[in-house]
Amino acid sequence: MRVEVDPTMCEGHGQCNAVAPEIYDLDEGGYCLINNSDVPRDLESQAEQGALACPMLAITITR
Numbered sequence: 828m829r830v831e832v833d834p835t836m837c838e839g840h841g842q843c844n845a846v847a848p849e850i851y852d853l854d855e856g857g858y859c860l861i862n863n864s865d866v867p868r869d870l871e872s873q874a875e876q877g878a879l880a881c882p883m884l885a886i887t888i889t890r
């Protein structure tokens with residue numbers, strides 16, 4: 828699984844990080860930075876929950 832964030836859509840709500848801090852980090856402005864775009868299998872569920880939590884639908888998951 829891979830995760831990507833579209834920086835043109837991210838508005839810095841931080842919900843991704845609140846749900847899945849091991850995958851989604853935040854920069855100093857609160858915008859999403861992805862720590863590890865190749866998601867380890869044991870963090871896939873967390874990565875999915877973080878993507879679903881994004882109110883801007885800025886996170887894309889591919890398999």
Ligand code: SF4
Pocket residue numbers: 832836837838839840841842843844851857858859880881882883884885886
């Ligand atoms: S939840 Fe969405 S809008 Fe908010 S920081 Fe994460 S990617 Fe950006």
